[in-house]
Amino acid sequence: MSSEKKPTRAEVEAAIKTIIRWTGDDPSRDGLLETPSRVVRAYDEYFRGYNEDPKAILQKTFKEIEGYDEMIVLRGIRFESHCEHHMAPIIGRAWVAYIPNGRVVGISKLARVVDLYARRLQIQEKMTAQIANTINDVLKPQGVGVIIKASHHCMTTRGVHKPDTDLVTSRMLGCFRDNALTRQEFLGMAT
């Protein structure tokens, strides 16, 4: 992603230590001694999505589908992400649909594409588009629809403190964009 050399684990742990000191706490007290290394391990998990190729996930497809050409919808895929403005959690669900064009992908792969993009610093609008565009580019289906509903901790637990809000975004491509009935059918499944 960046041309700068990736920082070492020790450098990141030192940065976490600095943040702890900045809060006013003492990083050398017993309860906090292991915290920098734990935080780095957690970040490793939160941001694992940078090391994977989204297109590779969707490479393996199945052609023997007896002419199946109706909508395929994976509903309510739970994900955890982090906003790129505050690095605060974004907790939500995604609905991913497509109408195949001669080949389909294993359904778990749709969830993996969602997870991959979630495990990066994100804004929800961009993540919604990335998921739809990737499926569209690799599978070349008749159409793709993605809806995401998520709550953003940068505004539920801080800032304006609106805990019961969620943000809804969608991206419709191909027949999901052009055909009002297809779009309606999908929207009906995502409420």
Ligand SMILES: [Zn+2]
């Ligand atoms: Zn934010």
